[in-house]
Amino acid sequence: MSKQDKIIVGISIGDLNGIGSEIILKTFDDVRMLEFCTPVIFASVKLMSFYKKHFGMNINFHGIDNLDKIIPKKINVLNVWKEQVDINFGKEDFKAGEYAIKSLTNAVNALKTHQIDILVTAPINKSCIQSETFRFPGHTDYLNQELEGDSLMLMISETLRVGLLTDHVAVKDVSAAITRELIEKKINTIHKSLIQDFGTEKPRIAVLGINPHTGDNGVIGNEDDTVLRPTLDNLRNNGKTIFGPYAADSFFGSGNYKNFDVIIASYHDQGLIPFKTLAFGSGVNYTAGLDKVRTSPDHGTAFDIAGKNTADFSSFRAAIFNGIEIFKKRKEYKKISQNPMKITKKRGYVKKN
Structure with a gap:
């Protein structure tokens, strides 16, 4: 200062x-x-x-x-x-x-x-x-x-935090962009940010699925089963408190988001549409993961x-x-x-x- x-x-x-x-x-x-x-x-x-x-x-x-x-x-x-x-x-x-x-x-x-x-x-x-x-x-x-550092778009309000695996990426490119390495990097970034920037001792992190209904066992895409779930399991085994993947369509309407310190969405509109519906006008865009x-x-x-x-x-x-x-x-x-x-x-x- x-x-x-x-x-x-x-x-x-x-x-x-x-x-x-x-x-x-x-x-x-x-x-x-x-x-x-x-x-x-x-x-x-x-x-x-x-x-x-x-x-x-x-x-x-x-x-x-x-x-x-x-x-x-x-x-x-x-x-x-x-x-x-x-x-x-x-x-x-x-x-x-x-x-x-x-x-x-x-x-x-x-x-x-x-x-x-x-x-x-x-x-x-x-x-x-x-x-x-x-x-x-x-x-x-x-x-x-x-x-x-590694930047991560984190939308915050008094009652809700939403982070993104991918932000300004075209929808057609989202699934290819979400790799195991990306998921681990983003979740590690947000986990650290919650501790040092918000004083959350043991962050509870919810992750939304990539496909509708998290793929329905491969009927609507297999990225959730082959990429997302194994990566989340590995992060859990390393001590992080992570839940999901959740189907995005009912997650916010059911009020389930209130049970977590942060929700990680797979892509821009999946996270920002519900955030801005619930918190528009009082929300803030914070660039987590950087040294400033x-x-x-x-x-x-x-x-x-x-x-x-x-x-x-x-x-x-x-x-x-x-x-x-x-x-x-x-x-x-x-x-x-x-x-x-x-x-x-x-x-x-x-x-x-």
């Missing part, structure tokens, strides 16, 4: 024509947020002033050209660029995507060099960000390249309502609070892991002779 003793939250602006600016401004329109963290928006003062005027908000920014100039209890804006940018709310524009990536790459560099403590990303348009220098389907894949903390809201750019001052900022605010809490949990876990006896003595649990 920084010398200012407040968690510094770096914020990438997202697609300039989407709702990112609105949900950021609405979040920090509540001055109480500055008691929890020191925000740094990676964009430009000119751009943020335009948004402020457009949305009719009375917010003051502290413009900086260097991250050494961050001031607590201020909404810091790092000038990643200084030129004026044309904003066309709701429009797909590669130029807007280019600035979104400028914001993101500068924020990630600051995260890697410990100039910010956590990263919260506003939504990007996956089509508009593609270029000769940036060819990733989303934040998660880029962060997996730039940071240490990154969160984002559970929604996209929402071009249909961009610029209309109607966007709900609850998920973005939750992303900030969850990022802060995970950062603290991870710091506490690291401290305990490095010197468990010292912590135990301090708490008075050492047996006296």
Whole structure:
């Protein structure tokens, strides 16, 4: 953490024509947020002033050209660029995507060099960000390249956590992508994350099947029997508390998800449709498995309502609070892991002779 003793939250602006600016401004329109963290928006003062005027908000920014100039209890804006940018709310524009990536790459560099403590990303348009220098389907894949560890998309809310074996993979490629090695890597990643990031001592993990009805004994595909079940058995034999595979169609409707610390879905829509049905607007996308903390809201750019001052900022605010809490949990876990006896003595649990 920084010398200012407040968690510094770096914020990438997202697609300039989407709702990112609105949900950021609405979040920090509540001055109480500055008691929890020191925000740094990676964009430009000119751009943020335009948004402020457009949305009719009375917010003051502290413009900086260097991250050494961050001031607590201020909404810091790092000038990643200084030129004026044309904003066309709701429009797909590669130029807007280019600035979104400028914001993101500068924020990630600051995260890697410990100039910010956590990263919260506003939504990007996956089509508009593609270029000769940036060819990733989303934040998660880029962060997996730039940071240490193995990334895993983990959707979290107060009552539900859903992880994915495969995320931005075409449905036709899902079954081939799910190998024994992938399953083991993803489950080991999420198991570690639950312990160090959420304080869960013995995680209970449920896994959903690959095929409908988990294949019905090979009638609807054999991947569940030949790949998934043997791998889960091996992980159980190594001490992990894993259940499944479960048929996905009835798992959430029956309320069975409430019995577990996390549910692992085989592919994107299998996990995210029920998650967003149950928790949309309050959920958070957390990139587990990396050496740094990154969160984002559970929604996209929402071009249909961009610029209309109607966007709900609850998920973005939750992303900030969850990022802060995970950062603290991870710091506490690291401290305990490095010197468990010292912590135990301090708490008075050492047996006296």
